[in-house]
Amino acid sequence: MPQADPRDTDDIALHGITVRYGRAKASVTAVEDVSLAARPGEFVVLVGPSGCGKTTLLRIAAGFVTASEGTATVRGEAPVPGRATGVVFQQSRLFPWRTAGGNIAFALARQGVPRELRAARTEELLARVGLAGTAGRRTWELSGGQQQRVAIARALAGEPQVLLMDEPFAALDALTRERLQEEVRTLAAASGTTVLFVTHSAEEAVLLGSRVLVMAAGPGRIVAELETGLERAAGTDVAALRGSAEFSRLRGELAAVMREAALGPAAG
Incomplete structure (x- = not known):
């Protein structure tokens, strides 16, 4: 064999x-x-x-x-x-016209997560990277480090292996x-x-x-x-x-x- x-x-x-x-x-x-x-x-x-x-x-x-x-x-x-796979780049590459939560919700939608589950999942992911309660904030209201945390949360949205x-x-x-x-x-x-x-x-x-x-x-x-x-x-x-x-x-x-x-x- x-x-x-x-x-x-x-x-x-x-x-x-x-x-x-x-x-x-x-x-x-x-x-x-x-x-x-x-x-x-x-x-x-x-x-x-x-x-x-x-x-x-x-x-x-x-x-x-x-x-x-x-x-x-x-x-x-x-x-x-x-x-x-999830990918995180040197720059956060967030969508500037979306909120922190909106960036993550977009990734969840791409992964086929039902709309009614996205808000809770977004909050969970933001909390996971130390940004609980920031879903409604615009990207320009976030520091560079916070933006990169959102990028990491977005990369984790699809639960990549x-x-x-x-x-x-x-x-x-x-x-x-x-x-x-x-x-x-x-x-x-x-x-x-x-x-x-x-x-x-x-x-x-x-x-x-x-x-x-x-x-x-x-x-x-x-x-x-x-x-x-x-x-x-x-x-x-x-x-x-x-x-x-x-x-x-x-x-x-x-x-x-x-x-x-x-x-x-x-x-x-």
Whole structure:
């Protein structure tokens, strides 16, 4: 009897991914022969210098981009935008003509949630990201951090098994970024959602990721992998975790690997 492909058990499986832009001799290889997987409930972080292909890989998993070579599956099927995945971008990308609740209700409608259930579900999602009672507020009345929380709530509207996050906190101030990091970490731990997260920050990667993949550019490829092994259960004291010796050690180790990867092909 043939053995099952282990990728069939992964929530995200990218195998032999190569992405080229342009044609023939003028083409540029952005990503070359990259394979990665995320098991159910795993929080995988991609780090690396600008232009190494982190966002390209996330967009392939979302179904927004098709690879030149290789295969991609999400929960065993070819990626389709909005099916089984929620996506959060660096900018919130909320509809400015809708309220906070209206943005989420729109996503619920797209998922086929009956109209009479949307208001309660919207309030539940807003409360989940710490924004209870803000459904009627306009997007311009919300701070940048609050807008990003609404974007996360909207991504969760379809109860996705997989959440894809592309540097969602990069444009926020340090305090808001830390607060949202803790909230996303707790949310993922409590829900068991599988997360693929893109960042430039070694500290953010170590805090959030159960596993961190380091990429290098020219062309984009994975050059290192780090298992963090930090406590991930819901209710973990994240502030104490940030101050721990193990966190500092892992952050330093990852930062060193990222510096080496940023040197280019010679470092790989």
